[in-house]
Amino acid sequence: MPLLLKQCGIALMLLxxxxxxxxxxxxxxxxxxxxxxxxxVFVSRLSKVGGSICFRIMKFRPEQLAWVVLLVWCVxxxxxxxxxDSFNGVLLFTLATIMLLWDKPDxxxxxxxxxxxxxxxxxFFTVLFFFVPALNHSITAMLSLVKxxxxxISGVTNHYSTNSLYISVxxxxxxxxxxxxxxxxxxxxxxxxxxxLLTSKRGPLLFSVIALVVCYFVVFKVRLRTILVFVASLAxxxxxxxxxxxxxxxxxxxxxxxxxxxxxxxxxAAAVLSGRDMLYREAWRMFLxxxxxxxxxxxxxxxxxxxxxxxxxxxxxAECGIIGFIVLMFCLVKSLFxxxxxxxxxxxxxxxxxxxxxxxxxxxMQVFFILYxxxxxxxxxxxxxxxxxxSYALCYGTRRSPGLPAxxxxxxxxxxxxxxxxxx
Numbered sequence: 001m002p003l004l005l006k007q008c009g010i011a012l013m014l015l016x017x018x019x020x021x022x023x024x025x026x027x028x029x030x031x032x033x034x035x036x037x038x039x040x041v042f043v044s045r046l047s048k049v050g051g052s053i054c055f056r057i058m059k060f061r062p063e064q065l066a067w068v069v070l071l072v073w074c075v076x077x078x079x080x081x082x083x084x085d086s087f088n089g090v091l092l093f094t095l096a097t098i099m100l101l102w103d104k105p106d107x108x109x110x111x112x113x114x115x116x117x118x119x120x121x122x123x124f125f126t127v128l129f130f131f132v133p134a135l136n137h138s139i140t141a142m143l144s145l146v147k148x149x150x151x152x153i154s155g156v157t158n159h160y161s162t163n164s165l166y167i168s169v170x171x172x173x174x175x176x177x178x179x180x181x182x183x184x185x186x187x188x189x190x191x192x193x194x195x196x197l198l199t200s201k202r203g204p205l206l207f208s209v210i211a212l213v214v215c216y217f218v219v220f221k222v223r224l225r226t227i228l229v230f231v232a233s234l235a236x237x238x239x240x241x242x243x244x245x246x247x248x249x250x251x252x253x254x255x256x257x258x259x260x261x262x263x264x265x266x267x268x269a270a271a272v273l274s275g276r277d278m279l280y281r282e283a284w285r286m287f288l289x290x291x292x293x294x295x296x297x298x299x300x301x302x303x304x305x306x307x308x309x310x311x312x313x314x315x316x317x318a319e320c321g322i323i324g325f326i327v328l329m330f331c332l333v334k335s336l337f338x339x340x341x342x343x344x345x346x347x348x349x350x351x352x353x354x355x356x357x358x359x360x361x362x363x364x365m366q367v368f369f370i371l372y373x374x375x376x377x378x379x380x381x382x383x384x385x386x387x388x389x390x391s392y393a394l395c396y397g398t399r400r401s402p403g404l405p406a407x408x409x410x411x412x413x414x415x416x417x418x419x420x421x422x423x424x
Contacts, residue, residue: 002044006101007110009040010390013097014111017386018118018166021158025144034386038093045100063334064102064396070327071095073320074297091379094386098393105397108358112173115387119170120188122163123195126155130198153199161376164201165384167192168208172368175212176361179219203375211367219343219360276310276375283309286318294321308380312373315380332370339363339395355398362395 016023016033023030074092101107129136139156140147147154155163171192177185196205282304286295299319300309309315317325339362369388372378378388 003106005040005044006107009037009044010107010111011114012037012040013386014114014118017382017384021145021162022143022156034093038097041097041100063331063338064099066327066331066334067095067099070324070331073324073327078297091385094389098389101390101393102396102400104401105358105394108394108397109354111390111394112361116170116173119166119173122155122157122166123170123192126163126167126195126198129155160199160201162383164196164199164204167196167199168204168368169384169387171196171208172211172364173361176357176364179216179360180357203372207368207371210371211364214367215360215364218340218363279306279309280311280314282306283311283314283318290321292321292323294319294324308377310375310377312377312379335392335395336366338399339366355401358394358398362391365391
């Protein structure tokens with residue numbers, strides 16, 4: 001029963017994350033799904049530990065305590081606690097939920113299946129609209145979506161950026177399955193990559209590819225032969241994509257946008273940043289106004305009247321000050337090392353197939369989150385906040401599982417007896 005409640009809660013939270021724009025177009029308050037999902041997960045936790053929550057708080061480890069501090073800081077320093085903007089509730093509910101899920105990841109398989117299924121919906125409709133443009137208008141009208149781009153690039157979302165983020169998450173999960181030895185996921189992984197290119201969104205595509213490369217190098221400790229095979233594979237994929245682009249101006253436009261990100265560096269950086277430099281300057285001015293404590297969570301939009309800063313680090317400095325920024329960076333760095341350590345320093349760790357897959361996916365998601373945070377709003381906009389933070393919980397749960405060694409906070413490689421992994 002506790003596991004069923006946990007799975008239902010996760011499903012509702014992911015439904016809100018992946019389809020909130022469709023729900024909004026139908027007049028359905030999808031934030032209620034997030035709230036109910038959190039309640040279900042909370043109840044499952046109580047039934048599992050008999051309500052001894054205070055006792056478990058005493059057992060929190062440093063990286064877990066850091067998330068608790070971040071949650072409390074965001075609540076106490078909220079610029080407008082009753083602001084109806086959805087990103088406030090999304091982050092707070094999700095942070096609270098990951099604290100309830102970082103035990104044994106018995107929910108991991110269900111979470112990954114839901115995530116892949118929901119992301120595949122967005123990838124499927126993007127490719128479908130590309131090949132059958134007439135369906136784009138009819139399905140969009142049926143769902144009452146108000147798109148900023150009328151073409152296929154936004155899929156069944158309001159904006160192509162949102163669509164690209166969903167597809168990127170699915171692409172990371174599919175390639176993690178390939179990395180873990182599940183060869184049947186090669187085609188779905190390439191399908192996600194193709195759909196992501198169709199969106200013509202530079203940031204999520206580039207950062208997801210970089211995250212996959214970093215994950216591959218960390219997991220497999222790449223040798224020269226492997227690097228040559230990897231480069232040859234990329235060249236083959238680039239050739240196939242170029243052939244497709246010749247018959248589609250939209251795909252060619254997406255490639256040109258990506259290439260301009262590199263050719264424009266150092267010559268016209270403002271154009272490459274798409275006007276984000278103004279947002280960065282505003283965030284920095286707000287930070288200098290109160291550098292220690294910040295102006296409060298959610299203050300950037302309320303005070304400046306501008307969209308989010310498109311840089312989570314600058315916005316965290318502006319809203320939560322140096323204290324909140326340090327806590328966030330501690331969470332990110334500590335969690336990243338915790339996820340990568342079993343691959344970099346095995347020290348007798350026998351990772352089973354499922355645990356290996358969970359850590360690969362979490363590592364790729366964490367790298368993607370850190371990189372995309374430089375130019376996007378993955379901590380604020382609620383589009384992928386839930387999948388990303390649940391991937392952190394998946395990392396913690398896998399490392400805390402029976403059969404896996406306890407995390408060594410000193411970072412020193414020690415000899416441990418060989419043990420069997422709990423997940424195979």
